Amino acid sequence: MSTTTKQSAVLIQQESEFGAHNYHPLDVVLCRGEGPYLWDVDGKRYMDFLAAYSAVNQGHNHPKIVEALVKQANTLALTSRAFRNDKFPPLLVKLNQMTGFDKALLMNSGAEAVETAIKAARKWGYDHKNIEEGKAEIIVMDGNFHGRTTTIIGFSTDDTTVKGFGPFSPGFHIAEFGNLEAVKSLINENTCAILVEPVQGEGGVVIPPKGFLKELRALTEREDILMFCDEIQSGLGRTGKMFAFEHEGIRPDGVTVGKALSGGVYPVSAFLANEKVMKVFTPGTHGSTYGGNPLACAVANAALDVLVDEDLVNQSATLGEYMTDRLRKIDSPHIKEVRGLGLWAGVELHESAGGARRFCERLQEEGMLCKETHTHTIRLAPPLVVTKEQLDWALDLFERVLKEG
Known part of the structure; x- marks a missing residue:
């Protein structure tokens, strides 16, 4: 379970009490974004690897x-x-x-x-x-x-x-x-x-x-x-x-x-x-x-x-091929299949891995935001403005978390 500060805990509680429970978000409360990055209410920075379900291909607050x-x-x-x-x-x-x-x-x-x-x-x-x-x-x-x-x-x-x-x-x-x-x-x-x-x-x-x-x-x-x-x-x-x-x-x-x-x-x-x-x-x-x-x-x-x-379509093609190749080389017993096209990948885990959400929560703690879908798949979709250096940082972290299990 992800840890929360007093400030974020209050906001999460208000959302739970006064909002409909039609989503199951990770317990991170975001307040600012720029390019491929997001910041929470406590000032912690995260690499965004969901891009609002591809809505922010151009990066946050372009x-x-x-x-x-x-x-x-x-x-x-x-x-x-x-x-x-x-x-x-x-x-x-x-x-x-x-x-x-x-x-x-x-x-x-x-x-x-x-x-x-x-x-x-x-x-x-x-x-x-x-x-x-x-x-x-x-x-x-x-x-x-x-x-x-x-x-x-x-x-x-x-x-x-x-x-x-x-x-x-x-x-x-x-x-x-x-x-x-x-x-x-x-x-x-x-x-x-x-x-x-x-x-x-x-x-x-x-x-x-x-x-x-x-x-x-x-x-x-x-x-x-x-x-x-x-x-x-x-x-x-x-x-x-x-x-x-x-x-x-x-x-x-x-x-x-x-x-x-x-x-x-x-x-x-x-x-x-x-x-x-x-x-x-x-x-x-x-x-x-x-x-x-x-x-x-x-x-x-x-x-x-x-x-x-900004030639973002070609950026997606070039970095996407690199990202998918790196994901497929990860040696983890939890990974069942990696599917990728452009800067978009689904990493499906074996049922024995215990669900994808726990890995998403662990990645959140380390400063990377992504989300599970259909219980066993982690979906990765960084903004298309991401650089190779930023991508490498996130993929290194992803590999470590999937290996540590």
């Missing part, structure tokens, strides 16, 4: 992003989409130029972006394929994590997420992740789309077999089905490409992005798609009061510039 936030906040924060604002169009242009998709629909949270994709897929199915109203079906993958709305959790295979929250929306079928034949078996005349994470982040950085996404793309094209990739965690440089689907040389019909789209300083998400998909939306069919607000757009614009100007 000065260019914060400057854009402050400048816009002092000028105009919100208009709603009842009126136009001067920051929205330039961001749309930048997203088009950077990603190659025709259009963008901006929302706030990642789950909202996924809900937008679901609506787009169904409406396209009715308009384009003449599926009977109310019968459209979407194929998803087991082990998925797309958010926590009632529609989305209805096709989760995680009992903790699902149990006690039904009834759920119909129209979803779950295939085995990485198994093309399983996907084929679920396709019928009502299938309008396949929704897939190119890498399952919450699942523990689970990477499908090589060629799966490429074969999936070919299948959707043959069957006249949409393919949507959820890249809310995997996108914007995390895997060493702008998008994880690029590793397979494919282009889906649409993609969801969020988290790093704002560099972690403001909630911004988007559904990006080609014209054939996006034209299903007409005035009144979808919206968000805050979606596309000038503050969000100014922040996202700056966050995207940082990714490009």
Whole structure:
């Protein structure tokens, strides 16, 4: 169990007493961040190896992003989409130029972006394929994590997420992740789309077999089905490409992005798609009061510039290969498997190791923050601004803790 000071203990107690217990965080109370580092209320510094689930790919409090936030906040924060604002169009242009998709629909949270994709897929199915109203079906993958709305959790295979929250929306079928034949078996005349994470982040950085996404793309094209990739965690440089689907040389019909789209300083998400998909939306069919607000757009614009100007995608590719190689060389009886792509790795432990959380707590004591997922996996995702020297410090510590056990 991690030790806490009087100050942090009071804050933890207040959170426990007055907040809903829908998370199980490590007992560290953070108050400041800069680059790959975080500081707690007692002034102790930590290396961040979770990056707010990839939301802070650009590092904590990146000065260019914060400057854009402050400048816009002092000028105009919100208009709603009842009126136009001067920051929205330039961001749309930048997203088009950077990603190659025709259009963008901006929302706030990642789950909202996924809900937008679901609506787009169904409406396209009715308009384009003449599926009977109310019968459209979407194929998803087991082990998925797309958010926590009632529609989305209805096709989760995680009992903790699902149990006690039904009834759920119909129209979803779950295939085995990485198994093309399983996907084929679920396709019928009502299938309008396949929704897939190119890498399952919450699942523990689970990477499908090589060629799966490429074969999936070919299948959707043959069957006249949409393919949507959820890249809310995997996108914007995390895997060493702008998008994880690029590793397979494919282009889906649409993609969801969020988290790093704002560099972690403001909630911004988007559904990006080609014209054939996006034209299903007409005035009144979808919206968000805050979606596309000038503050969000100014922040996202700056966050995207940082990714490009600091070459963070290539940084992730180069250092990511180094990180994964080092992790695979760790000689520890606790390690069952290491999965990595870019600066993103899942270190799965044997059940005999006693769970991943105790190692995360030990690493916290030594000044490194990471988090367990699905009991036995430690997920590692440093901000993409991390240097090789900083990475080595963290990996040396990680190796020592895993060996000491």
